[in-house]
Amino acid sequence: MLVDSFGRVATDLRVSLTDRCNLRCTYCMPPEGLDWLPKPELLTDDEVVRLVRIAVTELGIREVRLTGGEPLLRRGLPGIVSRITALEPRPEVSITTNGIGLARTAQALRDAGLDRVNVSLDTLDAATFKRLAHRDRLADVLDGLAAAARDGLTPVKVNAVLMRGINDHEAPDLLAYCLEKGYELRFIEQMPLDAQHGWTREGMVTADEILELLSARFTLTPDDPRERGSAPAERFLVDGGPARVGVIASVTRPFCADCDRVRLTADGQVRNCLFAREESDLRKLLRSGEPDERIAEAWRSAVRIKRAGHGIDDPSFLQPARPMSAIGG
Ligand code: SAM
Numbered sequence: 001m002l003v004d005s006f007g008r009v010a011t012d013l014r015v016s017l018t019d020r021c022n023l024r025c026t027y028c029m030p031p032e033g034l035d036w037l038p039k040p041e042l043l044t045d046d047e048v049v050r051l052v053r054i055a056v057t058e059l060g061i062r063e064v065r066l067t068g069g070e071p072l073l074r075r076g077l078p079g080i081v082s083r084i085t086a087l088e089p090r091p092e093v094s095i096t097t098n099g100i101g102l103a104r105t106a107q108a109l110r111d112a113g114l115d116r117v118n119v120s121l122d123t124l125d126a127a128t129f130k131r132l133a134h135r136d137r138l139a140d141v142l143d144g145l146a147a148a149a150r151d152g153l154t155p156v157k158v159n160a161v162l163m164r165g166i167n168d169h170e171a172p173d174l175l176a177y178c179l180e181k182g183y184e185l186r187f188i189e190q191m192p193l194d195a196q197h198g199w200t201r202e203g204m205v206t207a208d209e210i211l212e213l214l215s216a217r218f219t220l221t222p223d224d225p226r227e228r229g230s231a232p233a234e235r236f237l238v239d240g241g242p243a244r245v246g247v248i249a250s251v252t253r254p255f256c257a258d259c260d261r262v263r264l265t266a267d268g269q270v271r272n273c274l275f276a277r278e279e280s281d282l283r284k285l286l287r288s289g290e291p292d293e294r295i296a297e298a299w300r301s302a303v304r305i306k307r308a309g310h311g312i313d314d315p316s317f318l319q320p321a322r323p324m325s326a327i328g329g
Helices: 045-058 079-084 104-113 126-133 138-150 168-181 209-216 284-286 292-304
Strands: 013-018 063-067 092-097 116-120 157-162 184-188 220-222 234-238 246-248 261-264 270-272
Touching: 013 045, 045 063, 045 079, 045 284, 045 292, 063 079, 079 092, 079 104, 104 116, 104 138, 116 138, 116 270, 126 138, 157 168, 168 184, 168 209, 209 220, 209 246, 246 284, 261 292, 270 284, 284 292
Parallel strands: 013 063, 013 261, 063 092, 092 116, 116 157, 157 184, 184 246
Antiparallel strands: 220 234, 234 246, 261 270
16 A cells, blocks of 8 residues: 555545646646657556556555646547556546547547546636637537536536636636536635746635635535545535535645545656655656566655645745646646
């Protein structure tokens, strides 16, 4: 198992399949994009599947989330999904995506065994989408969401990041839309993980503010806290339920004590936290012919030294060198 020195057990693996993205969300990366990882540095499909196999069969991983960058840009995605879902014990497999291209690929991904999707949607207004993501693709995202629901990639979860003065006024509209469509909406507090280092605490729309914005139109009742487990989202029943809305308050209400996640970057580095400053190089071990046991041991060591918390509130906090798109969100 992957256990850290505080007794937390990692069972949820986030795998970044690429650092590339076809959007340029301002809280994530600059309009001109970033210097992408050179192809030889990326894990091949076989290498990804081997590492996930080790994680699932040797290290107790039960859930695998494929992310990026934008995972739908990875050509081998359906093949990777079908090979991971064929593992024993079979992990739950989902993707986090911006939804562009999902209308075309949802059925193939479902056929490959994908269980469900998280789709990012920050606005319902095409002009705001363009301002926020620097691309005119709102219709593609909405089509992708509809296809995911149609093809059974459910429950469809929607992630939204609010930015002050840009889309924060849309919080109730986003919730109304998701309720109407049967999607489960979760608002994520903006975290200091943008490549431009433009995050400020004052600029971040906090969980308290999000709940206040929603309360103008909906009655929110906290869900039974026992239901939450290690889930990052604090959930609320909307107008008495059964529909719920979640708030992932990584900054103002951190949930590090219950964290069960570990991350693998597209270039084969284990990160024991989104905000870790250290990484462990599994690609080097893979490519130097080390056996599974040696790789599993390196992975255990990487998790063992996980810090108690992300430390955003520490005066000594330093933003990680890699942005969210390169770590895998
Ligand atoms: N491209 C995919 C997508 O758009 O969902 C997957 C990668 S993206 C990095 C994963 C999630 O991280 C998205 O929901 C995105 O909104 C969120 N995200 C990116 N940068 C963030 C930040 N600085 N703070 C909070 N969430 C962020």
